[in-house]
Amino acid sequence: MKINKLALFALLGVFILNSCSNDDDALEPLPEGDYTDGFFVLNEGNFGANNSTLSYVNYNLSTINNDVFNQVNGTSLGDTAQSLIFEDDLAYVVLNASNTIEVFNRYTLEKVGTIDENLANPRYSAIENDRLYVTNWGDGTIATDDYVAVFDINTLEFITAISVEEGPEKIVSEDDKLYVALQGGFSFNNKVVVIDANSNTVLSTITVGDVPSALEVEDDFLWVNSSGLPSYSGSETAGAIYKININTNDVVVYEFDDSSQHPSNLEIEDDMVYYTLGGSVYKFNTSATELPATSQFELSEITSLYGFEVEDNYIYAADALNYTEGGKVVVYDLNGEVIADFTSGIAPNGFYFN
Amino acid sequence: MKKTLFYIFLALLACLQDLYAQDSLLTNLDSVYVTDVKLKNYSTGRTVLQLSDTLTQKNRPLLTNTLNFNTPIYFKENGLGMVSSPSFRGTTASQTAVVWNGININSQFNGQLDFNTVNAAAYDEIAVRGGGGSVVYGTGAIGGSIHLNTQLDFKNRQSHHLFLQYGSFDTRDARYQFKMGTETYSLSLALAHNSSANDYAYPNDGKNLNGEFENTALNVGLGFKLNAKHSLRFFSELYDGERHFSLIRASETRTKYDDLNSKNLLEWEYKFSDFTSVTRVAYLDEHYKYFGNLSSANYSFGSAKTIIGKYDLTYRLSRRLHLNTVLTNTYTSGEGSSLGINNRNIFSAAVLMKHQLKNGLDYELGFRKEITGNYESPFLFSVGATKAFSEYFSLNLSASRNFRIPTYNDLYWSSAGNPDLLPENSLQGQLGTKITIANFNIDLTGYYNSVTEMIRWLPVSDGVWRPRNEEEVRIYGAEAIANWSQKINAHSLNIYGTYAYTISENAQTGNQLIYVPFHKATAGLDYDFKRFNASLQSVYVGEVFTRSDNNSRYNLDAYAVVNFNLGYSFGNKKAFELGGRVNNVFDAEYQSVENRWMPGRNFSMYLNLKL
Numbered sequence: 001m002k003i004n005k006l007a008l009f010a011l012l013g014v015f016i017l018n019s020c021s022n023d024d025d026a027l028e029p030l031p032e033g034d035y036t037d038g039f040f041v042l043n044e045g046n047f048g049a050n051n052s053t054l055s056y057v058n059y060n061l062s063t064i065n066n067d068v069f070n071q072v073n074g075t076s077l078g079d080t081a082q083s084l085i086f087e088d089d090l091a092y093v094v095l096n097a098s099n100t101i102e103v104f105n106r107y108t109l110e111k112v113g114t115i116d117e118n119l120a121n122p123r124y125s126a127i128e129n130d131r132l133y134v135t136n137w138g139d140g141t142i143a144t145d146d147y148v149a150v151f152d153i154n155t156l157e158f159i160t161a162i163s164v165e166e167g168p169e170k171i172v173s174e175d176d177k178l179y180v181a182l183q184g185g186f187s188f189n190n191k192v193v194v195i196d197a198n199s200n201t202v203l204s205t206i207t208v209g210d211v212p213s214a215l216e217v218e219d220d221f222l223w224v225n226s227s228g229l230p231s232y233s234g235s236e237t238a239g240a241i242y243k244i245n246i247n248t249n250d251v252v253v254y255e256f257d258d259s260s261q262h263p264s265n266l267e268i269e270d271d272m273v274y275y276t277l278g279g280s281v282y283k284f285n286t287s288a289t290e291l292p293a294t295s296q297f298e299l300s301e302i303t304s305l306y307g308f309e310v311e312d313n314y315i316y317a318a319d320a321l322n323y324t325e326g327g328k329v330v331v332y333d334l335n336g337e338v339i340a341d342f343t344s345g346i347a348p349n350g351f352y353f354n
Numbered sequence: 355m356k357k358t359l360f361y362i363f364l365a366l367l368a369c370l371q372d373l374y375a376q377d378s379l380l381t382n383l384d385s386v387y388v389t390d391v392k393l394k395n396y397s398t399g400r401t402v403l404q405l406s407d408t409l410t411q412k413n414r415p416l417l418t419n420t421l422n423f424n425t426p427i428y429f430k431e432n433g434l435g436m437v438s439s440p441s442f443r444g445t446t447a448s449q450t451a452v453v454w455n456g457i458n459i460n461s462q463f464n465g466q467l468d469f470n471t472v473n474a475a476a477y478d479e480i481a482v483r484g485g486g487g488s489v490v491y492g493t494g495a496i497g498g499s500i501h502l503n504t505q506l507d508f509k510n511r512q513s514h515h516l517f518l519q520y521g522s523f524d525t526r527d528a529r530y531q532f533k534m535g536t537e538t539y540s541l542s543l544a545l546a547h548n549s550s551a552n553d554y555a556y557p558n559d560g561k562n563l564n565g566e567f568e569n570t571a572l573n574v575g576l577g578f579k580l581n582a583k584h585s586l587r588f589f590s591e592l593y594d595g596e597r598h599f600s601l602i603r604a605s606e607t608r609t610k611y612d613d614l615n616s617k618n619l620l621e622w623e624y625k626f627s628d629f630t631s632v633t634r635v636a637y638l639d640e641h642y643k644y645f646g647n648l649s650s651a652n653y654s655f656g657s658a659k660t661i662i663g664k665y666d667l668t669y670r671l672s673r674r675l676h677l678n679t680v681l682t683n684t685y686t687s688g689e690g691s692s693l694g695i696n697n698r699n700i701f702s703a704a705v706l707m708k709h710q711l712k713n714g715l716d717y718e719l720g721f722r723k724e725i726t727g728n729y730e731s732p733f734l735f736s737v738g739a740t741k742a743f744s745e746y747f748s749l750n751l752s753a754s755r756n757f758r759i760p761t762y763n764d765l766y767w768s769s770a771g772n773p774d775l776l777p778e779n780s781l782q783g784q785l786g787t788k789i790t791i792a793n794f795n796i797d798l799t800g801y802y803n804s805v806t807e808m809i810r811w812l813p814v815s816d817g818v819w820r821p822r823n824e825e826e827v828r829i830y831g832a833e834a835i836a837n838w839s840q841k842i843n844a845h846s847l848n849i850y851g852t853y854a855y856t857i858s859e860n861a862q863t864g865n866q867l868i869y870v871p872f873h874k875a876t877a878g879l880d881y882d883f884k885r886f887n888a889s890l891q892s893v894y895v896g897e898v899f900t901r902s903d904n905n906s907r908y909n910l911d912a913y914a915v916v917n918f919n920l921g922y923s924f925g926n927k928k929a930f931e932l933g934g935r936v937n938n939v940f941d942a943e944y945q946s947v948e949n950r951w952m953p954g955r956n957f958s959m960y961l962n963l964k965l
Contacts, residue, residue: 050602050949051908067907076949079602099605116605139647141654232769232818304813322812324868325903346901 031089033107035068039353040091041307041318041329042081043345047097052081053345054093054109061331064342069102072109077102083124084352085132087153091352092132094122101125101134103156106354118149118158121185127153128173128197135168136161137185148180150200160200164193173197174217174246181212181224188229192222192244206249209240214266214275218286222246225266225275228259239263241275241291254291265308274310281315281336297336301328309351314339318348387506387540387577388479389587389621390456392490395676395708397483398718399738399752401786401797403835403852405480407531409878411517411962412889412919414937415527415548417472417480421500423876423891423917425482426833426854429469430869433600433950435552435567438470442497443484443801444829444858444870446808448758449778451487451495454502454617455575455589457636458492462658462688465494465761471595471613475517475529475546476571478505484833485801486782488756489704489720489736490680496756496780496805504575504589506540507533514965521935521958525550535577542575552600554953557943562600562951564608564648569595587621598648602949608648614641628671634664658688658762678706692768700726700759714742720754728765729777732757750786750799755779764809764821776823780805796836803829826861844884851877865904869947871896871912885923887931892916900948913944915952921962931962 038058043066045051054069054077069077078095085092091106099122101115121137132153138145143166150159167185171178176197182189190210194203209226216223221243228239239262241254256263256277263282267274274283279302280295299305299317306327307318315336319328327348330341388394393402405424413420418438422429427450431438439447448465451458452472460467474480480502487495512534519527525548532543549568555561570593577587598610619636638660643653662684669677682702689695704722711717717739724731738752760775786799808825837850853875858867866872873896880889894914901908921933934957941955 079606097606098603099607100603116603119605120607139650139652141646141652142650230818234769320813322902325901326905343903 031107033105035109036107036354039351040084041344041348042084042093042350042352043327044081044347044349045079046323046346047080050076050079051346052077052079052095055344057342061340064329064344066326066345069104069109073111082122083350085125085127086352087127092125094125094134096122113156115151115156118161123168124170126171126173126178128176128178130154131159131197133171133173133178135171135180137167140186143187146185148195162195162200162202164202165189165191169213170215172215172217177203179215179217179222181215183211183213188233190226192224206244208242210237213264216266216268217246218268220246223266223268223273225263227262227264228256230262231260236260241266241273256291267308267310269310276305276308279305301330301338301341306347307349307351311351311353316351318344320347323347387508388503389589390453390501390503392456393481393483393501396490396706396718396720398708398716398740399750401484401799401835403482405482407478410474410480412891413474415473415475415529415546416470417474418469420474420480421469421482423893424852424878425876426852426874427482428871428874428895429946431470431946431952433562433565434554434953435470435550435565435597436600436950437468439466440469441870443803444831444856444867445497445805448494449496451491451493451499452502453491453499454591455504455619457617457619457638457662458494459617459638460494461640462660462686463656463690463762465758471569471593472502473546473548473569473571473593476544476573476591477502478542479503484799485752485784486736486754486756486780489722489734489754493757493759496758504542504573506542506575506577506587507535508537508540508577508579510536516963517960519958519960522956523551523554525958538579540577544573546571554956556951557954563604564598565600567595567597569593583625585623589619591617610645610648612643615639628669630668632666634666636662654691656688656690656693658686660684660686674710676708680704680706688762690762693762693766694768696762696766698726698728700724700728716740729760729775732777732779746790748788750788753783755781760809770818770820772821775809775821776807778805778809779807793840794838796834799833801831805829827858827867828861829856829858831856846882848880851875865902866899868899868902871898885928887921889919890916895946908948910945910948913942915942915944916940929964933962934959
């Protein structure tokens, strides 16, 4: 058991080091299955319509295959697919309206199991020490019932629930710790919670800018994208990007000037920080001290940005269009040239690379 | 609660024994009063399909069912008894007006009526009027209008009608109607209750979870003929419904929706020289609560109170030429969880004219204009003509401009509502013919409808959705409504049906709107022989798109559903009837909304008592 655990830590270490590129093919002796050499687009579908789907695009970017989960398993993925995470051979999809997590083989898409208890309005997940941590809003109208649910990734059994403040959204893991952005759910919040994965307790709470909508850990630094309060809140605030040293807790804040500026989609790839602001892509070096003055390029093919990812030398953007038909997926190079575009399922919200 | 009500009905049944001696007497049609007289007088050049209460009795009490099986209107139903919205002649859910005793009752919040929150058994007469009617009926009368009417009988009689039905999924349906009157006063009372566990099985294992509902409706009509000149009439309805929303998976969050609505209308009619004036005051109260999570007591709500004052003056220039002005003031005070408190006032003036020429040509003209601070109101008009060429054949023609005003949600939804919205605008025309040969009757209508300034909610930025006047839709199609009846000795046969062909396309993309079938047909058959009666009701709905890019991979399949009814009457006046029903006889597996299955074959039995 101990040896197993050590081996797993070693594997995890490799995985985490590589996690930003998710390029963990090196771990596997060439996986078998029809979906090994490409990426997935997760399509949320319509709330209440049970029409979430998974699309697959081969890395040669020639075609998109929509609805692949259904094709393999003959059943729907569920309702309102929010996020996906890979671990070893498996993929875990969080289905917000179904209150389920669908578990399947990432290479063959064959269904392995479903978690359908102890989830209430689940959002995002992270994995640490063989455990799946899932953020839950609980009842959206109740501020005090939010939690992070913990499951065993092998048996899919529920272990515990860690109560947190309102609106836990994105979650990342690093060195036995989990960092949870409290975006605020139906309301607004401005914190990041640090959870100890050994004791499953909250270690500390870090206050950041309003509405932390994205976070990443890279080389001892926790990066948090706070979007700021939107205009409809009645007290609009500018966004800010926080760079927090997870060992010393030193904070660098990159502040936006204007209260109408609401950055989102922070991604770190090859020592560059990427984010979007008003339909354009910006980037700066992780060691830079100021925000870039100009954008890299405009996502002019996208009307309603719903998913964004930077992976190796490409930028992947998803457009939900009008939510009543398949969305649009556009692949750009880092200079903003369109490399490929596809029609996905309804409301594509994320990209996941096999 | 629902059981208690059911037993009250049983108790009522017991009380009725005493009244059994009462004879039901002749009916004098002239003494029947339906308050929505405009429906008869100002539908020139249009088709009005009347659905009798014997027909509604052959259907489930929720209004969706009667209309789905007997009219060309298509329904999108989120599972049996769940949210149900119509597409009438290819239009959207808020483009069908629902009119209760002449008063438009579409929701102030979303501009539509959920047809599974209406118990059809509360009305004496349901009529369906195809095509635009905004000049008379106001907002939403674009695809057509549905009329729910109470009938007052001014004649010496007293009648009771009790209908009790019990069926699969613990479904209870109880309807009671009481009418009494003299030549000077009339009372009509209808009480209806419907409940169901609604836990039917899905075709692929699984069953309908959290789908239970119950509702009670009370409808009262009271009329007094004070003297030759003055009459007073009062109509009132109370509807109380509780409905859970069904789940696709057991792990989903359980929710429910409660409705409490009341409608009240007071009319004073005064006839002098060649004038008839009708003064109306109506008070509508619409209240809903949505429980987004049944494990907590929290809910969101909407509540709107509307006061309508209406003055309607008809001047008879001659027996054949009538002029009519209608002045209406509608004041609404509404509030809701995401709406704040908002009041709005709309004043409208309409002028109508009807002329019946001696050569069999009838025509009508109508104009309406609204004044309100809320939106820029278009000038509405309506023209219609009917020419009877012989007793077998007549032609109908009409054209109109109609609208659907922005709703409370559109205007005031917190941080999303758009105060600058325009009403949706429809310009349409139709041409039809009515052919009558012996016992056969057919109405054929072709129409064209251009709807502009369609209000559509779309995401703008930061995930916020806002409504905009955005789309244009072109609709054209054809409708047929037919019936044939025959009596030979003790056999009586009545066959009726409808068919609709509908093209409804987005003017920008040319794509057919989602959830609008190209084809829909209904067919019914009633057969009576001595004490037996049998009937069939059926509906066919063609394939529908569920994706606005018309990706056919996700289309819902066409389906046909047939219901069968068999009854046997007892008593020397056939006052008692016992019967049974098989719904979905062929056990069709179907859904009218993606991933929302409807029930397979199911059964019920009933007792029908008329005194």
